[in-house]
Amino acid sequence: MMILETNDLNYSYMDGSPGVRDVNIEIKKGKKVAFVGHNGSGKSTLFLLLNGTLKPETGEVLFNGKPIKYNSRSLREIRKNIGIVFQNSDDQIFAPTVYQDIAFGPANLGFSKEKTERLVDGALEYVGLTHLREKPPHHLSGGQKKRVAIAGVISMEPEIIILDEPLSNLDPMGADEIMDLLNELNEAGKTILISTHDVDLAYRWADYVYFLSKGTIIGEGPPQKAFNEPELLKRAHMRQPVTLEIYHEMRRRGLAVGEKSPASVLELVGTLKPPELMWVDVTPGTKVGDSLNLGIMYGEFAEHSPYEAVNAEVVYIHDDGRAIVEMKRHGIKAGGIIIFDVEYYDPAGIRQLIKSADIEIVGAMGKKSKIIAENDGIYLNVTSSVIDKSILMALCGKRCLILTNGGMVDHAKSRIERYAHKSGIELNVSIIDGSNNLMEKGNIKEKYNVIT
Numbered sequence: 001m002m003i004l005e006t007n008d009l010n011y012s013y014m015d016g017s018p019g020v021r022d023v024n025i026e027i028k029k030g031k032k033v034a035f036v037g038h039n040g041s042g043k044s045t046l047f048l049l050l051n052g053t054l055k056p057e058t059g060e061v062l063f064n065g066k067p068i069k070y071n072s073r074s075l076r077e078i079r080k081n082i083g084i085v086f087q088n089s090d091d092q093i094f095a096p097t098v099y100q101d102i103a104f105g106p107a108n109l110g111f112s113k114e115k116t117e118r119l120v121d122g123a124l125e126y127v128g129l130t131h132l133r134e135k136p137p138h139h140l141s142g143g144q145k146k147r148v149a150i151a152g153v154i155s156m157e158p159e160i161i162i163l164d165e166p167l168s169n170l171d172p173m174g175a176d177e178i179m180d181l182l183n184e185l186n187e188a189g190k191t192i193l194i195s196t197h198d199v200d201l202a203y204r205w206a207d208y209v210y211f212l213s214k215g216t217i218i219g220e221g222p223p224q225k226a227f228n229e230p231e232l233l234k235r236a237h238m239r240q241p242v243t244l245e246i247y248h249e250m251r252r253r254g255l256a257v258g259e260k261s262p263a264s265v266l267e268l269v270g271t272l273k274p275p276e277l278m279w280v281d282v283t284p285g286t287k288v289g290d291s292l293n294l295g296i297m298y299g300e301f302a303e304h305s306p307y308e309a310v311n312a313e314v315v316y317i318h319d320d321g322r323a324i325v326e327m328k329r330h331g332i333k334a335g336g337i338i339i340f341d342v343e344y345y346d347p348a349g350i351r352q353l354i355k356s357a358d359i360e361i362v363g364a365m366g367k368k369s370k371i372i373a374e375n376d377g378i379y380l381n382v383t384s385s386v387i388d389k390s391i392l393m394a395l396c397g398k399r400c401l402i403l404t405n406g407g408m409v410d411h412a413k414s415r416i417e418r419y420a421h422k423s424g425i426e427l428n429v430s431i432i433d434g435s436n437n438l439m440e441k442g443n444i445k446e447k448y449n450v451i452t
């Protein structure tokens with residue numbers, strides 16, 4: 001059964017502006033869905049209809065199979081279960097302190113003072129804003145305000161979270177943090193809907209995409225299919241995502257293999273076809289006969305062993321600092337990834353682990369892990385797209401540590417397993433959590449024979 005669906009939804013504004021027309025959508029529980037469309041295409045109107053803020057002229061919205069009724073009881077249930085985060089946080093945040101602002105929702109639902117306090121403090125911790133509990137929200141940065149607005153919604157424990165343009169006005173790091181948070185909420189079972197003009201974001205993030213134009217759904221599907229329809233993109237006033245554009249260009253030049261469009265940089269790298277002779281940029285002083293390290297080949301490209309390091313011998317140096325090199329391969333072992341559940345964190349243990357397992361790359365997913373690492377002065381090499389970047393590093397022989405917690409531990413494991421299954425590469429992966437005593441034994445390298 002669908003968690004949220006609409007039947008022939010129609011809505012026009014009082015002044016006659018058409019909001020949405022004949023909209024039919026079906027959202028499965030636990031999915032990440034993006035609504036992509038030009039300015040004024042009806043995304044915000046649709047979102048307000050989905051959580052009962054607007055009442056359709058005709059058609060219906062169904063939550064868990066039941067049509068929304070526009071009486072106060074039904075609307076209360078809907079607003080509790082379908083939280084909406086507005087595009088402009090200032091439209092949502094109004095109380096004198098961050099705490100009071102987040103408490104507004106649960107208090108309005110009639111929860112006791114104790115329950116409200118527990119929910120608000122939980123939400124504040126989740127979004128990493130506990131230290132700003134008593135601050136006036138209008139003194140916060142754009143990214144912090146966005147997190148207050150998200151905390152206000154999650155404090156009501158909704159099943160669905162809708163975010164209208166969640167990344168507008170955020171800098172790249174702030175945007176990564178919000179997406180990280182949304183992925184964490186999704187891993188915890190929430191269904192997440194966003195609207196966006198950002199095709200790159202919709203392409204890499206969503207499980208399913210709807211394209212809107214002039215209030216109507218003009219196309220839909222999994223991103224790898226929908227974004228490969230040039231006519232649809234044109235009608236939606238959208239362009240192709242950069243990853244896809246590069247992939248198609250590489251294919252045209254015979255540099256990529258495989259039929260399935262890559263969804264990420266990781267998958268794009270997987271399509272690369274290895275030439276035997278190639279041009280590369282070289283540093284001044286490089287001589288003919290020098291050896292360069294170019295990365296790793298595997299699967300159908302590895303000729304003699306499961307993984308092959310590709311070195312290249314310089315055979316010709318051109319005046320402009322480029323050289324022609326000839327590929328030389330030798331079999332090696334790929335690196336590995338340790339997933340560390342920070343619920344079982346202790347500062348001395350983690351430093352010992354980094355040292356004894358020769359960890360070269362440390363990444364953190366989720367606010368809690370980042371705060372723990374920051375407080376302990378642990379340098380984080382990677383803070384966004386952590387799983388994919390760790391896989392890329394492991395493929396180049398590096399040893400990586402991912403700090404995370406909660407549902408993200410299993411998510412990281414299954415993402416790496418899925419990659420290993422699809423690509424046929426066996427990556428060395430291990431989890432450190434409460435179920436093993438690796439941290440206590442002192443000699444992690446021996447106990448932890450995964451990374452060698």
Ligand SMILES: Nc1ncnc2c1ncn2[C@@H]1O[C@H](COP(=O)(O)OP(=O)(O)OP(=O)(O)O)[C@@H](O)[C@H]1O
Binds near residue numbers: 019037038040042046
């Ligand atoms: N309060 C309103 N009163 C009258 N017309 C409105 C109102 N809000 C939106 N509209 C109109 O409804 C149509 C859909 O607007 P909507 O805000 O839903 O689009 P959108 O896709 O969210 O746009 P954007 O990407 O710019 O946020 C537009 O023609 C818009 O002018």
